[in-house]
Amino acid sequence: MKIKRRERDDVIILDFSGEITIGKGxxxxxxxxxxxxxxxxxxxxxxxRKVDFIDSSGIGEIVRSFTTIQKNGGVLKLLHLEAKVRDLFTITRLITVFETFENEKDAVDSFKD
Amino acid sequence: MMQPDPSPVTPQAPETFLVELNIPSDMDLIDLVVDLGTSMISLKGFSDDDVSAIRFAIHETLVNAIQYGNQGLIDARITVRFYLKGDCFYTDIEDEGSGFDPDALANPTLPENLLKATGRGIFLVRSMTEDFKVEKTPGKGVRVTFCRLKRQQPVE
Known part of the structure; x- marks a missing residue:
């Protein structure tokens, strides 16, 4: 798994590629x-967008990231959930916790609200 | 990936296409075993959604067997069996641990559990498979069994 960090309008975007699983990401x-x-x-x-497989440890780490950022006064949102990843977030009802977007500009703009 | 299935599971059907593996509790072997299981299910005409579901289920159950069942002891063995019964692709994963009660696991979708970092693996496996059970095997350990029933291919 690779993570590439970039910045757009004061928003840090982490581009993931590969798997987010136990010991790999x-x-x-x-x-x-x-x-x-x-x-x-x-x-x-x-x-x-480029995450092709995520397991329960990967999901757990995203949840941990969300709570860590929130505790430090920040906000974490998700962009481009591929269909199978979205299914996992729907079954676990995490889709009700995270703000998700399919368009990067919309996601970045949402931080200005 | 998670559509309800109209056809019944047939656990009384004979086992065919059986493959059995016995491996040490080594996380590096997980992808190898998952690849074998998903290759078998692909050969028998299961859909891409079935393959994705079984990939997730084998991966999660093996991680549990290594980490919790065998407590990460690399010399503790795990037996994996893949086989067909009718239109169901079965997986048995047996470790040397003391087992767990799947019905006693906390529901990760309850509000008080939603933001916990752990506790979703078995819940997700049960949501995408059928005939899920956990059995003590006398003198050996614990066997987790589940199957994936072949879904109807979407009409194009």
């Missing part, structure tokens, strides 16, 4: 979020 995500909290970044968007 969950630890990298935790490190990235710790770094963003340390840097006092408050607006985080996880782009999951």
């Amino acid at each position: 969950d630890v990298e995500l935790r490190k990235e979020i710790s770094d963003l909290v340390f840097s006092e970044k408050k607006k985080i968007l996880l782009n999951l």
Whole structure:
């Protein structure tokens, strides 16, 4: 799993590619979020377009990221949930927790509200 | 991926297309076993949604068997069996642990559990498979069984 970090209009976008599973991505995500909290970044968007498989550990790490950012006064949102990933978020009702977007501009603009 | 299925599971049907593996509790072997299971189900004409569901279910159950069942002890063994019964693709995963009661696991969709980082694996496996059960095997350990019933292919 790879994470590429970029910034657009004060929003940090993390572009993921590959799998987010136990031992393959969950630890990298935790490190990235710790770094963003340390840097006092408050607006985080996880782009999951190129995530082809996620397991319950990966889902758990995204939830942990959400609560960590929130506890530090920030907001974390999700972009481009592929159909099977969206299914997992729907079954677990996490879709009711996260703000999700299919368009990057809409997602970035939503942080201005 | 998660559509309800109109056809009945037929656990009394004979087992065919059986493959059995016995592996150490090594996380590096998970992808190999998952690839075998998903290759078998693809060969028998299951849909892409079925393949995705069984990929997730085998992965999660193996992780549980290694981490919780065998407590990460690499020399503790795991037996995996893949087989067909009628239109159901069955997976048995047996570890050397003391087992768990799937009905006693907390429901991760309840408001008080929604923001917990763990506790979704077995819930998701049960949601996308049929005939899920956990059985003690005398003198051995615990066997988790589930099957995936072949869904109707969408009409094009």
